[in-house]
Amino acid sequence: MIEAPHLTFDPDAPGVSMGHLVVPGGTDCGELSLPAFSLNKGKGPRLLVTGGNHGNELEGPLVARRLIDWLPEAQTCGRVIIVPVLNPLAVEAWSRNTPLDGLNLNRVFPGRPDGSVTERIADAVSRVLLPMAETVFDLHSSPRWDFLPAATTHPMADPDLMARTVRMAEAFKLPLTLVWNYNDTAGMFDILAQNQGKVFVCAEFGGGTVNSDNLEIYEAGARNALIALGLIEGKAEYPTFLQQNSGQTLETQLSDELKSPAAGIFEPRCSLLDEVKQGDLLGILHPVDSLSAESVDIRALRRSHVIGIRSAAHVRVDEAVVIVARPFKQ
Amino acid sequence: MIEAPHLTFDPDAPGVSMGHLVVPGGTDCGELSLPAFSLNKGKGPRLLVTGGNHGNELEGPLVARRLIDWLPEAQTCGRVIIVPVLNPLAVEAWSRNTPLDGLNLNRVFPGRPDGSVTERIADAVSRVLLPMAETVFDLHSSPRWDFLPAATTHPMADPDLMARTVRMAEAFKLPLTLVWNYNDTAGMFDILAQNQGKVFVCAEFGGGTVNSDNLEIYEAGARNALIALGLIEGKAEYPTFLQQNSGQTLETQLSDELKSPAAGIFEPRCSLLDEVKQGDLLGILHPVDSLSAESVDIRALRRSHVIGIRSAAHVRVDEAVVIVARPFKQ
Numbered sequence: 001m002i003e004a005p006h007l008t009f010d011p012d013a014p015g016v017s018m019g020h021l022v023v024p025g026g027t028d029c030g031e032l033s034l035p036a037f038s039l040n041k042g043k044g045p046r047l048l049v050t051g052g053n054h055g056n057e058l059e060g061p062l063v064a065r066r067l068i069d070w071l072p073e074a075q076t077c078g079r080v081i082i083v084p085v086l087n088p089l090a091v092e093a094w095s096r097n098t099p100l101d102g103l104n105l106n107r108v109f110p111g112r113p114d115g116s117v118t119e120r121i122a123d124a125v126s127r128v129l130l131p132m133a134e135t136v137f138d139l140h141s142s143p144r145w146d147f148l149p150a151a152t153t154h155p156m157a158d159p160d161l162m163a164r165t166v167r168m169a170e171a172f173k174l175p176l177t178l179v180w181n182y183n184d185t186a187g188m189f190d191i192l193a194q195n196q197g198k199v200f201v202c203a204e205f206g207g208g209t210v211n212s213d214n215l216e217i218y219e220a221g222a223r224n225a226l227i228a229l230g231l232i233e234g235k236a237e238y239p240t241f242l243q244q245n246s247g248q249t250l251e252t253q254l255s256d257e258l259k260s261p262a263a264g265i266f267e268p269r270c271s272l273l274d275e276v277k278q279g280d281l282l283g284i285l286h287p288v289d290s291l292s293a294e295s296v297d298i299r300a301l302r303r304s305h306v307i308g309i310r311s312a313a314h315v316r317v318d319e320a321v322v323i324v325a326r327p328f329k330q
Numbered sequence: 331m332i333e334a335p336h337l338t339f340d341p342d343a344p345g346v347s348m349g350h351l352v353v354p355g356g357t358d359c360g361e362l363s364l365p366a367f368s369l370n371k372g373k374g375p376r377l378l379v380t381g382g383n384h385g386n387e388l389e390g391p392l393v394a395r396r397l398i399d400w401l402p403e404a405q406t407c408g409r410v411i412i413v414p415v416l417n418p419l420a421v422e423a424w425s426r427n428t429p430l431d432g433l434n435l436n437r438v439f440p441g442r443p444d445g446s447v448t449e450r451i452a453d454a455v456s457r458v459l460l461p462m463a464e465t466v467f468d469l470h471s472s473p474r475w476d477f478l479p480a481a482t483t484h485p486m487a488d489p490d491l492m493a494r495t496v497r498m499a500e501a502f503k504l505p506l507t508l509v510w511n512y513n514d515t516a517g518m519f520d521i522l523a524q525n526q527g528k529v530f531v532c533a534e535f536g537g538g539t540v541n542s543d544n545l546e547i548y549e550a551g552a553r554n555a556l557i558a559l560g561l562i563e564g565k566a567e568y569p570t571f572l573q574q575n576s577g578q579t580l581e582t583q584l585s586d587e588l589k590s591p592a593a594g595i596f597e598p599r600c601s602l603l604d605e606v607k608q609g610d611l612l613g614i615l616h617p618v619d620s621l622s623a624e625s626v627d628i629r630a631l632r633r634s635h636v637i638g639i640r641s642a643a644h645v646r647v648d649e650a651v652v653i654v655a656r657p658f659k660q
Contacts, residue, residue, distance in 0.1 A: 092618065267395075271542055
């Protein structure tokens with residue numbers, strides 16, 4: 001008989017509880033114990049905060065730990081459950097996917113109790129944690145990209161849930177609220193939660209290295225969202241990013257992801273927050289095998305805002321190198 | 331008979347020449363052709379500029395390409411040879427080491443003509459390119475680190491060469507000129523060149539993502555160095571970095587590299603250019619497997635300057651997480 005995934009503590013107990021989310025073992029590895037925190041102050045919003053969904057995105061786990069540090073002082077009502085690291089195997093390998101089975105945790109939801117380890121983690125999160133919350137913040141980041149600090153969601157069929165989700169994302173007061181339209185969404189944690197009518201916001205932040213300034217911006221976004229939910233008191237304010245204290249709500253279409261027309265080294269020629277018009281130079285793709293072969297310019301297709309820039313990297317043909325966005329029309 | 335490594339053009343020809351450095355094939359792979367550029371304006375300094383020594387450090391190749399763009403207009407004397415990508419196999423894999431043989435090009439100099447591909451590249455560089463220059467700039471960077479834009483060298487036995495090398499490094503006018511003392515130097519390109527009495531400067535730049543602002547700082551450093559050599563005309567100026575236009579010359583001892591006392595997620599709590607004193611908090615190491623286990627503070631051992639900060643990452647025990655430095659005493 002397979003043991004069921006479970007928490008080692010009772011999150012309905014008042015006050016702070018700490019322990020683990022137990023993910024049963026399988027044929028590929030033994031049981032996992034994911035550190036988990038709950039703070040129950042009675043009636044009010046029921047929030048789940050997760051990080052470390054991808055193992056090379058560690059801003060989330062660090063911000064989650066900061067919340068655990070100050071929530072006991074700050075939280076006035078409701079219940080917050082925090083799991084800083086959903087995928088410890090990927091985190092320990094500094095890898096997006098789980099090395100053991102090669103799977104991307106954020107593409108296997110709702111998971112399977114008899115699956116490989118990544119599927120068992122997804123199953124534990126889906127069956128144990130998700131039912132305990134009506135709002136979910138999944139804290140991601142964007143290694144290898146310059147990406148605006150952002151609270152993101154995806155288009156969804158239910159207009160009421162969509163409106164509530166966008167409002168929640170805007171409440172982070174990060175420089176960017178993004179309705180991100182892309183077609184590789186099967187198995188995402190977001191989709192599962194939204195299909196259950198929950199408000200799900202995915203926080204993103206690029207930069208490649210995580211410095212203390214960036215962590216403060218990310219933490220400020222999370223704090224703003226907790227204020228908006230009424231879980232803590234305080235005044236929500238835009239954090240300063242690139243000398244600005246403001247935010248905008250944008251959306252991407254599939255064509256807003258500019259792809260590399262050839263293999264080569266990508267040289268960024270634009271900056272975050274740039275407003276570009278059709279024909280503006282965004283980057284240059286340099287062939288590696290020749291100095292006399294022409295480099296390829298990558299230019300804006302229309303008036304748009306630059307929200308993500310691939311780090312200088314060797315890219316293959318048809319890899320995303322710049323992401324732009326346009327004003328969001330609900 | 332093994333073909334000898336060679337250039338496909340005559341760098342003594344006047345003006346611009348472009349072609350390849352041919353690295354003969356071996357049992358593991360066929361011949362490699364590394365794009366190479368030469369600009370010969372007669373008498374004057376003989377400089378070699380290389381990038382892409384490590385495949386995940388692409389600022390160097392991009393800055394090298396920019397030099398190739400504007401040198402034909404700007405260079406007034408001497409000869410500059412530029413090879414933007416020394417290790418195309420590593421660059422194409424976005425990997426520090428060569429995937430084919432697992433070797434770090436910058437630890438196998440002078441290489442071997444009958445060795446594996448990385449050793450054959452080193453051999454070609456050592457035997458064909460290095461004899462053509464009296465000064466070498468090898469353009470590196472520091473993925474996964476916040477690291478000050480820096481021109482670096484290592485302590486060396488010859489005080490005259492040391493003084494000339496430090497002066498050359500300072501001429502980059504980057505925020506940091508660093509005499510970097512570490513003990514893993516066997517097989518470095520630097521050491522080979524210095525042992526032949528050449529001035530060798532290794533440029534470094536951290537940040538994780540390569541944005542256009544950072545590329546401009548790096549390019550400005552290279553331009554300043556070319557001005558100092560007398561190869562081009564112009565006025566050398568400190569580029570702006572973190573709102574400052576200045577530079578300092580520092581050195582590290584082995585003990586200035588602060589290591590992780592345990593495995594965990596490293597949270598930086600200091601910033602580049604911070605001047606810290608004994609006991610100041612530099613970062614925190616968080617265990618992944620428990621929320622109740624104590625996090626470990628990493629504190630400064632002495633008065634020093636923060637020059638490098640490991641990106642938030644999962645680290646194993648005894649990995650470098652912060653690098654500090656002290657004033658350089660020649």
